[in-house]
Amino acid sequence: MTDATDAAAGNGEEATAVGETAVGGTASSVRLREMRWWDIEPVLALEHELFPEDAWSPAMFWSELAHARGSRATRHYVVATEPSGAGGRIVGYAGLAAAGGLGDVQTIAAARDRWGTGLGSRLLTDLLQHATAFECEEVLLEVRVDNPRAQRLYERFGFEPIGFRRGYYQPGNVDALVMRLHMKNHQGTEIHG
Numbered sequence: 658m659t660d661a662t663d664a665a666a667g668n669g670e671e672a673t674a675v676g677e678t679a680v681g682g683t684a685s686s687v688r689l690r691e692m693r694w695w696d697i698e699p700v701l702a703l704e705h706e707l708f709p710e711d712a713w714s715p716a717m718f719w720s721e722l723a724h725a726r727g728s729r730a731t732r733h734y735v736v737a738t739e740p741s742g743a744g745g746r747i748v749g750y751a752g753l754a755a756a757g758g759l760g761d762v763q764t765i766a767a768a769r770d771r772w773g774t775g776l777g778s779r780l781l782t783d784l785l786q787h788a789t790a791f792e793c794e795e796v797l798l799e800v801r802v803d804n805p806r807a808q809r810l811y812e813r814f815g816f817e818p819i820g821f822r823r824g825y826y827q828p829g830n831v832d833a834l835v836m837r838l839h840m841k842n843h844q845g846t847e848i849h850g
């Protein structure tokens with residue numbers, strides 16, 4: 658058990674709002690908190706809207722969250738919610754896996770009506786803060802080659818392309834671009850790089 662792992666794992670529901678002051682527009686009213694099992698259903702609804710061809714199953718989210726708490730946690734999952742006065746809707750989510758100094762962005766998504774408000778940047782900032790807490794030296798991710806919007810987001814944070822995984826996304830047989838960030842090159846929590 659390390660302090661870093663504890664810090665990454667022990668973020669209760671109240672504590673994870675980050676970047677609130679750095680973003681203008683509608684995203685500033687959105688709050689980040691730890692994703693819990695009761696969030697799986699609304700997250701799945703967004704998942705099917707945003708990844709119609711290769712949506713995760715409920716079992717995949719359950720399995721990820723099973724490793725997201727306690728001193729041996731290897732996952733961090735976050736949801737973005739509207740204020741309860743505005744309905745408390747979940748408008749984004751993201752997840753990180755970390756082991757042996759290596760992090761992996763497992764998923765990241767913002768509701769379509771929130772695109773361009775900085776929410777994707779806030780979610781990624783939160784994952785990278787937790788990658789630091791998990792003592793990751795580098796963070797990898799896969800992104801569809803036909804998803805330039807997401808690729809631009811990652812590039813702004815310093816991720817660099819390092820290769821392809823052919824046919825990674827099934828059943829559409831779409832290639833993945835693999836990108837890597839050396840955490841020593843990560844400049845902190847800037848929202849617009």
Ligand SMILES: CC(C)(COP(=O)(O)OP(=O)(O)OC[C@H]1O[C@@H](n2cnc3c(N)ncnc32)[C@H](O)[C@@H]1OP(=O)(O)O)[C@@H](O)C(=O)NCCC(=O)NCCS
Pocket residue numbers: 680681682707708764765766767768771772773774775776777778779799800801804806807809810849
């Ligand atoms: C990829 C994704 C997470 C990006 O989320 P997002 O909330 O649109 O991301 P951001 O708002 O931080 O950045 C997107 C753009 O908005 C701009 N932007 C950010 N904050 C802004 C603001 N307050 N006002 C105006 N524009 C803003 C950014 O400059 C950026 O522009 P650029 O891409 O032309 O450089 C989102 O499009 C998504 O969920 N897509 C579907 C799921 C997906 O593909 N996930 C990635 C899987 S690998």
